[in-house]
Amino acid sequence: MAKHATPKLDQLESGPWPSFVSDIKWEAENRAKNADKVNYQIPVDCPADLLGVLELSYNDGETHWKHGGIVGVFGYGGGVIGRYCDQPQAFPGVAHFHTVRVNQPAAKYYSSEFLRQICDLWDMRGSGLTNMHGSTGDIVLLGTQTAQLEEIFFELTHKYNTDLGGSGSNLRTPESCLGTSRCEYACYDTQDVCYQLTLDYQDELHRPAFPYKFKFKFDGCPNGCVAAIARSDFSVIGTWKDDIKIDQAAVKGYVGGEFAPNAGAHSGRDWGKFDIQAEVVDLCPTKCMKWDGSKLSINNRECTRCMHCINTMPRALHIGDERGASILVGAKAPVLDGAQMGSLLVPFIEVNQPYDEIKEVIEKIWDWWMEDGKNRERLGETIRRLSFQRLLEVTEIAPQAVHVKEPRHNPYIFWKEEEVPGGFDRDIEAYRTRHQR
């Protein structure tokens, strides 16, 4: 018998997609039964109370979670999000319901052993409910009480050799695509840079010293599977400089129908016979390809590495060998001054251990942003307020035509004094000798 009647939520148990309501109910039952004799450290019925308070929101269309609350572990300024229910008398199991962010392993590979350890910890010291994963990439442990926070942290660090993620005005938990571990498009080892920089910047991750949040994301190629370009202040996106490698025999395999185009991604509809001219050559955004009926050629100097031809014929075309990444900066969601995507800052950088060249760019940006950024101003907003030119100056990167889609639309150039012969200090008296008032 459920603790709270949830007639509205119950309607989310039908249908084919996994039902979070069924899952929470299952967890509530398992905790009530407690077959493994777990010594629960927070109320056993918190999943049931979570359903209860959620049902209330489904009835009145409003959230019942209060504003944050400063809770955390000693010495860290992030990693725990305080959360309190605004109806604690009705739902005591979730009266305090803090979130713990645990830094996920890069690209979210797990052993069952490690996952079970996290589950055991969260079963005993938390609600038994999680998000796999939060939007930024953390393992999100959803709901515990203040007294458990140090205990959870102690167990994570001592028993499971793992640490909390970021929150607040910190470096947020970095995230990467799976990179070279299982993808032929990856231009660098995204997981390794992600891991190494996470370790190198532990202080920035745990102790808020920034104007606002700062996110790194690492995409292995321009397909962008972790959406770095849309949501990270500092996006490292794989690319290459030399020629796309062509296997002409495999190209013929696609043309002849031996291989399914686009790795079989369009198998659910009859799109007709594969037409390399229409589907690859004509869709190339720079029109740098030619198919003469037996040979595919690419004018690589004109290629902008959009990935379409490679995605369409992955057996025949492969990324070049002179690999590295482009760095784009300043992406953010709309709050406050509108959404921004990353803008190209470093067209090409080699990505080699120990990643000092990348770190140099990061640290120059941080020095500037920590000095000149306003409270709660994302890097992208600082750049807009103080100019892209300023960003180039502080990062000591020479302006190049690739930095813009097109040159400026107005002549209101902020000339620097040293760029103008004679400077800005002029003699009005001398001027008047040439021009009467």
Place this chain on the structure above:
Amino acid sequence: MAFVSSGYNPDKPMENRITDIGPRKYDQFYPPFIAKNKGKWLYHEILEPGVLMHVAESGDKVYTVRCGTARLMSVSLIREMCDIADKYCQGFLRFTTRSNVEFMTDNADTLKALKADLAGRKFSAGSNKFPVGGTGAGITNIIHTQGWVHCHTPATDASGPVKAVMDEVFADFQAHRMPAPLRISLACCINMCGAVHCSDIGLVGIHRKPPMIDHEWADRLCEIPLAVSACPTAAVRPTKVDYKGEKHNSIAIKNERCMYCGNCYTMCPALPISDGEGDGVAIMVGGKVSNRISMPKFSKVVVAYIPNETPRWPTLTKTVKHIVEVYAANANKYERLGEWAERIGWERFFSLTGLTFTHHLIDDFREPAYYTWRQSTQFKF
């Protein structure tokens, strides 16, 4: 429920304290066939919706079965995933950015058994625990946020509308019938913890009423200057008010300047903004993050408001499904939703979908608005 110590000593918090160790290293969790072939992959194929095969230079083939999840999951469900990983995948698994779980094996027979096993696993009320799909030119899992489950600023729930929408488009989670991948995302407010602003279809919770002001508490709960400076449109200012016969340092809000972003509430709990009647969901379409063919694009608002119709958001799900179907019927192969809308023109997008164009859809926020108006005589009747 006796307190059980982890070993932490609250009197000596620094004793044996371990900090700043970071996450576990990724390569501890590679299945052997991933460790062996890392950096040496030749190509991949999607054998059927949800099943990938990666082929390495060594000749090894790795099969991946991708399954949708609700993202919000219990330790009971994670343990079940671990059981599956132990039985079929040498004890390893991974999750994707879009909250799918992936089971991998290098054995074709194991793949068959794994698929059959996954298909039979259901929650007690009948929904699938591990629906296989989410690949290629189909609809994959919806990136989403916390909503009413755990957030203090949402204008809608997240898990509920996601469940309702995924039920509606479920056939396309398990098919490759779309012209190109179609990515749906949901953010329960405009803070957008998910990357909704660059999705083929983005669902965004919006507030539509200015915050209320808790005069008695404003000065006690908030740093009023922070609330003032949090407002992007200068609608918030400090003021003194008489309230119930007492003078309070408080806040005044110019309603006509408020764009309901809730940023002031983030800074000041005495300015609650959520409202059961006012809140709901906007639909944005045509964004993408991939650089394929065209550059990444922002999503554009095409439906200004849909009410929160709990528990299954029927108007929202119907509208999403309709947009999906019109796109599927009209776009060219490889064309993302935004590329299609740009090719045919947004006026044609509205005529084909039958969505009503209203004044809400004309941008009036800051300077970029001008660049979205039409500086041309080129348009379609």
